[in-house]
């Protein structure tokens with residue numbers, strides 16, 4: 001290195017260092033959090049770069065490896081990150097990409113960088129948050145390498161040998177002084193994301209291998225490849241549902257410079273199941289692309305149905321909801337400069353995208369309907385049926401609306417309310433059965449804890465038409481007690497959360513198979529009808545203990561068989577065990593101590609980390625198909641792994 005370059009190097013490296021230091025000081029600003037999500041996010045970030053290279057048409061294979069030491073390797077067969085000296089920065093381009101915050105691949109503006117969003121902060125962020133990172137580049141017949149410690153280059157890029165391929169290999173070990181409470185990668189979580197990426201980017205082979213353990217002498221490995229992209233994604237999502245039309249409808253095109261890809265199908269269920277993506281990021285709060293889709297769908301189907309005479313006998317308005325009953329759809333758009341809004345920054349704000357998507361849907365769906373009159377008739381018939389059912393159910397809906405507090409109907413008789421008025425301090429326990437409800441009522445702190453007993457098994461909403469749901473007394477009680485009104489005619493699931501009366505809604509059921517079935521039924525209801533409550537972090541699951549171990553006046557509770565055995569050991573001879581088969585076997589004081597007292601209880605907050613998986617799990621657990629459910633239950637002894 002010449003003196004000249006050296007000076008240049010140091011001036012820039014100081015700036016670079018400041019950026020990298022900032023990432024280490026405020027990691028959450030860059031990757032969301034420093035928990036399990038953030039840890040996995042590092043992998044997505046690195047993989048995103050390879051996906052970008054694939055989207056630019058230069059790469060078709062990405063291999064992800066969880067190494068024995070929980071470091072991660074990502075290798076692609078792209079062009080390889082350039083290693084030549086970067087004009088402006090005076091060091092190799094590789095070093096710029098790896099050590100400059102926000103450098104990304106920006107030096108190749110035209111073809112590069114469409115992916116990203118919440119991701120897309122750049123691989124330098126991963127480098128800053130890694131104990132150690134090695135970048136290897138195969139390019140121009142040579143192998144190049146550079147290593148970094150906590151984001152600092154250990155030496156300039158060096159040539160280490162020949163190469164008979166091109167590509168980039170990044171291996172990083174997360175810095176556990178930053179990711180304090182998590183140390184392990186979850187194979188399933190990574191596999192779900194890799195599968196999703198392969199559906200969203202057809203033609204790319206993405207493999208995942210776990211080298212931490214062998215099963216029957218082999219590493220666990222999966223290879224994800226989708227030839228037909230979103231069409232196959234839909235089939236995967238609807239595996240446990242019955243399609244109404246033989247083929248998935250697919251829409252692909254570009255409008256006003258926005259690439260739009262949509263796949264959709266109608267099934268015999270009563271649920272709307274739409275997932276949307278921007279630059280490969282799941283936008284679970286929706287946004288302009290979703291509203292554009294809905295608008296395009298409604299207007300096109302309406303126009304077709306009107307002009308085809310299929311609606312001649314219908315005397316009432318058809319609402320937006322009706323067009324989406326039993327619809328499973330995926331919308332994927334690419335936006336050059338996405339604006340993300342909302343609580344979790346997963347809501348697309350770009351106004352121009354709405355009309356782009358709506359136009360794309362209108363044009364292509366209209367063509368489809370004209371070319372497929374049989375399918376068109378099936379779809380319109382389904383919509384009409386949905387509309388009829390909804391009209392029959394209007395009374396039921398209005399009753400729910402009237403009965404909600406703000407409608408003036410009063411609270412349900414079974415609710416034991418709390419005295420606190422500030423919803424942010426209030427909790428409501430949804431309790432299985434009247435007798436446990438009674439115990440909870442005695443055990444609670446009535447200042448801020450309300451109790452709503454639910455009778456037996458609540459309705460399985462996965463299999464029920466909407467009006468049945470709105471007619472169900474237990475469900476009416478939940479709406480009424482929570483104070484949320486049912487949405488509008490146009491969108492029955494748009495809740496009015498300002499009126500929410502409790503910010504913690506706690507499902508409290510027996511710690512046995514029946515109890516977890518009931519919890520799952522209640523969760524299914526929240527997932528399908530009040531998803532916003534889950535998304536905003538209002539839903540919790542209480543965890544009552546399984547055992548009490550006693551000796552003389554000493555008593556301790558145990559939440560697992562291992563903990564029970566340890567207590568028995570600790571207490572020694574003369575100790576005894578009481579097994580709690582249900583909440584009903586605890587007295588009020590015990591229930592308070594173990595399950596309700598904020599000082600000592602453990603709640604599990606319900607989150608939807610992967611909306612796609614959550615949907616599949618609920619269709620499977622609550623749907624008609626028995627074999628996949630048995631399979632799932634066998635793999636997950638308790639339902640605890642669903643999403644809590």
Ligand code: 0RA
Pocket residue numbers: 049050053076078079080081082105108112167168
């Ligand atoms: C910009 C330019 C070029 C390659 C890349 C970025 C690139 C980045 C990553 C990150 C992971 N894998 C990657 N592969 C490629 C190459 C420009 C050229 O060769 O002309």
